[in-house]
Amino acid sequence: MKSHTAYLTLNTKTRREYINITRDIISELKKSGIQEGLCLVNAMHITASVYINDAESGLIQDFDDFLEGLAPHEPISRYRHNNTGEDNGDAHIKRTIMGREVVVAVTEGRLDFGPWEQIYYAEFDGRRQKRILVKIIGE
Secondary structure, three states, rough: OOEEEEEEEEEEOOOEEEEOOOHHHHHHHHHOOOOOEEEEEEEEEEEEEEEEOOHHHHHHHHHHHHHHHHHOOOOHHHOOOHHHHOHHHHHHHHHHHHHOOOEEEEOOOOEOOOOEEEEEEEEEEOEEEEEEEEEEEEO
């Protein structure tokens, strides 16, 4: 069995961003040479998420509106976590809702997606450099 590990770096410009990273993951899969296996993609920050869904701008805005409705950023005083001097209590909750990582099957050297599926990185406390782990294992 072979493995390939890569770390992608993103610099987000706003507090909340949703970035399609599918092309980056496909590029890493090609570098790996793996034809059959699994691809793990993990947000390496406790206030970010990796998820799979449709690449449609209205849906992305729906996710953002939904999450902001569940755990609004302000008032920051509503989160005990922010008593530590942070202002990102909402981002921790949003990350837990959206999940930490995804695993995608690799078949014949391709990500084995259903129709319309894409991999997204969701940032909930941005404006600084963030990392994503890509781990591909197989033959």
